[in-house]
Amino acid sequence: MSICLLGFGQNLFAFAPTEDNSNQVTITNEFNSYDCPIHTDKVTSTQITCYAPAMPEGTYTVRVKVNGNLIPLHQYINVENADVRSVDWNTPKLTSLEPISAPPGSMVTLKGDFKTLCYTRDQDPCADDAGARISRIYFNGQLCNLINPDTNLVYQNLTTDSLVCKLEGHEVNVYNATVLVSEEYGRSLTSPTIFYITADEQIYNFESYAEIDHVNYQTGSINGGLKLTLTGNHFYSDESVKAEVKIGNEECKLIAYMPNNFFDSVLECQVPVGPGQNRSHFYGGRGLNLVVENVETDFDGLLSYVPSSSAAKYVTNRMSVSLRQADPATVRFTGYFAPLRSGRYDFPIDTDGYAKVCLSLTQDPNDKTVVSSYEPSSADYSKVYLEAGKYYYIESIGSSSLGSFEMKINARFYDTSLVDTVTSNVKNEIQEIEIRSSEKREEFVIF
Structure with a gap:
């Protein structure tokens, strides 16, 4: 202005x-x-x-x-x-962002109502200075560039409701995307449906993460001492924000790193003494294991489902799947849930089939119990108290005989101060209070 x-x-x-x-x-x-x-x-x-x-x-x-x-x-x-x-009609809108998580420097597709298909430095068809332009796209303080610096052309042709840009920063964090449009428009309004909530209650619609490409040794002494070298991308953004490395859930002491090298990052750490307990499951890094198989499993048989060798296996960011196919399907997610805040949680299920969620109050999958179940005729969600900083094994299994199948599992936290005006992922608790009283006359005796 x-x-x-x-x-x-x-x-x-x-x-x-x-x-x-x-x-x-x-x-x-x-x-x-x-x-x-x-x-x-x-x-x-x-x-x-x-x-x-x-x-x-x-x-x-x-x-x-x-x-x-x-x-x-x-x-x-x-x-x-x-x-x-x-006014609302002069407000650019952001309604979709894909992907919602990726390494720094990735390409991101934004959809909405951007009021213009012109952008700063555009030559055709917006060569004159008149009219609105997309002047900047940023994720917090990190720019997302529409233009390829090598070719001086846009990565993908713009429309008034879709654009593709490349993140320029190198920080691993959570972000909120914003589009700035010149003239009478301004900053975009983001749909509440694409906001997510971190475990420490930050609101965001995009997150970035580091990648490990190679580890130089796969075996070592049970007494520790091995110098392990990890290579990958974006292990840190500066010397004050260093990576933490764990081997078998134990700290691998950081002894060397290559500062200010975002790509081909290198870390060296000293492997600790092997843990005293013999374990076959570790919580590892980000993501969940997903198995998809074209078979139907009935509701009572979900917990005994064992994937066959032909089942497809993936690593995914969220406990959510949407299948469009002619065959029946069974899906299974496994991983670990690590709350950053202590309190009451439950795990509601959103599906057009039937499903169960199991949780172990230890890290051992053998201790899992059913905490949520859903079938078209009934749903049961049990609240559990979870402690911050602990890792809980979680597993969800769902199936459907229909050609298409959708399933989404949420972690719902009850001890929060957030309200539903922030994001559609928050539901206000509504309490109905009824007050009753009986009338009793006060009497005075005057002498």
């Missing part, structure tokens, strides 16, 4: 800006007032540029302070020109 007038103060650099050394812009109506952060690089004595914040629909007036002094409305050349409307 650009505001033109005579006599603006020059915004000067200050470690602690105050009303006396800078301009200030607020957007107000009779109910609310919102700060409009100033873009200091575009401030002159006749123009201020600021970024409008998210605001409810309505009409607002732009008010400006110059060096702490509010410009009165009677000094506006035309006060109606200082009005700005916040």
